[in-house]
Structure formats: C-alpha cells, structure tokens
Amino acid sequence: MKIPVIANGDIDTPEKAAFVLRATSADGLMIGRAAQGNPWIFRQIAHFLATGEKLAPPPVTEVRDTLLDHLDTLYAFYGEYSGVHMARKHISWYSKGLRDGAAFRHRVNQVETGEAQVAMVREFFDGQAQAMELAA
Ligand SMILES: Cc1cc2nc3c(=O)[nH]c(=O)nc-3n(C[C@H](O)[C@H](O)[C@H](O)COP(=O)(O)O)c2cc1C
Structure with missing residues (x-):
C-alpha cells in the first residue's frame, strides 16, 4: 500500500509495540488507553525499539x-x-x-x-x- 498504515489497539507495553510492528510491518503505532496516566509510554517504546532495553518508570x-x-x-x-x-x-x-x-x-x-x-x-x-x- 502507498498510504502509511498505523497499527492500533491494545498496545500497552514496549514488548507489545515491538511485536505488533514486526507482525504487521506497519509504518507506525497509535497508543490510546495505555497513554492515559502514562504519557511516558512513548519514550519507553522508542527506547525499547532503539536499544532492546526497558527504561525505568519516571520518578x-x-x-x-x-x-x-x-x-x-x-x-x-x-x-x-x-x-x-x-x-x-x-x-x-x-x-x-x-x-x-x-x-x-x-x-x-x-x-x-x-x-x-x-x-x-x-x-x-x-x-x-x-x-x-x-x-x-
Ligand atoms: C479517550 C479516547 C478517545 C478516543 N476518541 C476517538 C475518536 O474520537 N475517534 C476514533 O476514531 N477513535 C477514538 N478513540 C479510539 C482510539 O483511537 C483507539 O482506536 C482505541 O482506543 C484502541 O486503541 P488502544 O487500545 O491503544 O486504546 C478514542 C480512545 C480513547 C481512549
């Protein structure tokens, strides 16, 4: 497909984000409910995708x-x-x-x-x- 495809639904951990990207080859992810009260999920996912390591929760x-x-x-x-x-x-x-x-x-x-x-x-x-x- 020529249009960007965004995968979404029930992604609530960095591991799930990596799994969904691998399984779907989507161009990006969208996070809804898991960002509520945890806007740090975006940097947590980005860090995990870049390094394979989990970031500590924010202080x-x-x-x-x-x-x-x-x-x-x-x-x-x-x-x-x-x-x-x-x-x-x-x-x-x-x-x-x-x-x-x-x-x-x-x-x-x-x-x-x-x-x-x-x-x-x-x-x-x-x-x-x-x-x-x-x-x-
Ligand atoms: C607070 C909130 C508002 C939402 N508003 C919309 C919306 O206006 N239009 C829409 O298509 N989906 C809306 N959704 C659905 C999300 O886009 C998404 O498809 C759904 O939450 C599943 O992703 P998640 O498991 O990461 O939450 C909303 C979800 C939440 C939690």
Missing part, C-alpha cells in the same frame, strides 16, 4: 509535575468547574499503583475547586517522593 516527582501541568491545562481549556471534574479520572490514572492511592482518590474526588485539587495532588505526590527517599 514520582516527574509524575507529579506532569500531572500538575496537565491539571492547569484542563482548567484553562475546560474552565475550572468542568476541568476539576474531568481531572478526576486523570488523577486516578496517574496515581494507579501508588501506595495509599485508593484512599487518596476517594479524598481527591470530593473536592470541587482547582486550588484544593492541586494542593491535594501536590501533597500526595510529595508524600510518595518522601516515602521513596526514606526507603532508598
């Missing part, structure tokens, strides 16, 4: 800063009321798998202002960073 401080930028963008684009509501699912995705994440999500889903949401996100991720430093 929790980078996750915090990326999420805080994302929140600002959501408030600016959707307005504070819709932005705060829309942000809840993103906060859930970014905090998936972190310690005390379920209790945090329950608390953060109650707040109705951007200021309170940002403060709670910052506090949670700063706590994660501190706990990881202590454990190291």
Whole structure:
C-alpha cells in the first residue's frame, strides 16, 4: 500500500509495540488507553525499539509535575468547574499503583475547586517522593 498504515489497539507495553510492528510491518503505532496516566509510554517504546532495553518508570516527582501541568491545562481549556471534574479520572490514572492511592482518590474526588485539587495532588505526590527517599 502507498498510504502509511498505523497499527492500533491494545498496545500497552514496549514488548507489545515491538511485536505488533514486526507482525504487521506497519509504518507506525497509535497508543490510546495505555497513554492515559502514562504519557511516558512513548519514550519507553522508542527506547525499547532503539536499544532492546526497558527504561525505568519516571520518578514520582516527574509524575507529579506532569500531572500538575496537565491539571492547569484542563482548567484553562475546560474552565475550572468542568476541568476539576474531568481531572478526576486523570488523577486516578496517574496515581494507579501508588501506595495509599485508593484512599487518596476517594479524598481527591470530593473536592470541587482547582486550588484544593492541586494542593491535594501536590501533597500526595510529595508524600510518595518522601516515602521513596526514606526507603532508598
Ligand atoms: C479517550 C479516547 C478517545 C478516543 N476518541 C476517538 C475518536 O474520537 N475517534 C476514533 O476514531 N477513535 C477514538 N478513540 C479510539 C482510539 O483511537 C483507539 O482506536 C482505541 O482506543 C484502541 O486503541 P488502544 O487500545 O491503544 O486504546 C478514542 C480512545 C480513547 C481512549
């Protein structure tokens, strides 16, 4: 075919990305759900395709800063009321798998202002960073 072909669907790890590219000879990949809360998947896949090695997950401080930028963008684009509501699912995705994440999500889903949401996100991720430093 002369048009570029993009393979898509259920690609959620660098290994799957490599497998799909090999199996389909597609020109590129498109990632949907696996990028939600993990925008680092693109560099993780690129690194794996280039080197065959897996990149470490991003430090929790980078996750915090990326999420805080994302929140600002959501408030600016959707307005504070819709932005705060829309942000809840993103906060859930970014905090998936972190310690005390379920209790945090329950608390953060109650707040109705951007200021309170940002403060709670910052506090949670700063706590994660501190706990990881202590454990190291
Ligand atoms: C948040 C979100 C929005 C999407 N919006 C569209 C869309 O507007 N049009 C479309 O054709 N597919 C849309 N899709 C489907 C994706 O393009 C993709 O085909 C699907 O998510 C399967 O890929 P995945 O397994 O990597 O998520 C959307 C998917 C997600 C997760």
